[in-house]
Amino acid sequence: MLRKLKYTPVLLLSQLPFWLIYILSDISFLFLYYLLGYRKAIVRKNLTASFPEKAISEIKAIEKAFYRHFTDLIFESGKFLSVSEKTIKQRFQVLNPEVFESFFNQGKSLIMYTAHYGNWEWLAAIPLSLSHKVVTFYQPLRSAYYEALMKDTRERFGAMAVPSKKGYKTVVELGSQGALSVTCIIGDQRPKRNSSRHWVKFLNQDTPFLIGADRIARKTNYPVFFPLMKKTSRGHYTLEFVKVIENPIEATAEEIIERYTAILEKAIVEVPHLWLWSHNRWKLKREENE
Template structure:
């Protein structure tokens, strides 16, 4: 299936009302969890390693809640294709937005950090609607170029610019000393070529990206966390901003990396079902 076919199918499906898409999500839950058992072992291993103090029954409850939430993410991502700005603002509430505006008003750039938690894709839209200033979304390209192109077009609907990880430096240099937002999804798994820094994360030695810290120290811009949580009502979220680092020069090497990963860890422990447990986050072991 080529790019045009994927884009057409996405558009037509996105025209379906939310209630019908959520009915599809209900069906997908049973298929993913009970029929195809999508990455059940990966999720089970990740939860067991992350929460060794929890019982098997407690981890099973988290797993089922995660699989119940995952298809909601899928249908909501599809719906984004035709979602209006007013609907985006209604479905994801901004909390502590002044944490971002105060830095932009001072003429600074903002190094945003988030994770694969809650509806991070919808968060791109809400961030895009916050300001007319440049907004860079740093991403790791998909292996399928057609899907990569379609989803990048989708994410840019409200003015964001998608920037591959390996091109971030040239974009940041162009915007140096100008107010803008650069958003990093910082919980992805680096290759051995991209990072050699390990830290303890969710009870496990974890290879982590240090790019957020390097860019913050280079630009001297503040680091602001974007916590996208889910409200009780299905399909509704909040985006809470917290300034983690005001002056990057005040921190030792790898300290900023530790700070934003600790924030992510605390967020996950609070409501673990909204993190992407099906991701093979710990596949990069330390080389001997």
């Protein structure tokens, strides 16, 4: 409790009822989109390059829908700090937990290859639907305050948040202890210039994907799944586990990435505004490393 006191401003905001945080979200949308124009040039550029067949009117419609979802996501992430278990179960429903449970019954751990799609912060509620440990990798933040806040928020329903650099070691240690787990790794972040990467044709563009989750999958031979999220209404989501590959050892690291990106691309094409378009995803060009 004492540790949470330092989060008082965020904690107070998270205590507001959903109807009120959505009023604040609507106001924030107007500010970010019309007044500040937050990353609007990047969003427009990304959407236009990804959907060259769409008219500018369609691009603008997706753009506005993205910003509305984005501001909802900001407030929903804050709300997660104090939302009750009963409420989150009503608003975030895992449709097929039995898929993971069937592997647990076989003594197998799993990897969930995630993305910045839907409400990825609420993935931290998955432990409420599963019988074994959930591990989430994260990139440390420059601010110790915000990193502690993020870690405490993501762990409040039982997930174990570990820095990415310690991720593989943690997975191995859990396995050596005989503990079954689900390891969540975000796969759609832009690789750093000095990082290993695999190039894929993704959303009509040459796109680098970080090599990492695929290697862990092959080393452990843990089945890999993608969490397909759908926004059924404002503040309500469903999650379906979609299989990427059952036996990673039978594929190359590149093939695993390509299977993952195919599933992610399909989800984005079907409901584009749920992806994080404000990220400068295509800043790194292929010719820079050829």
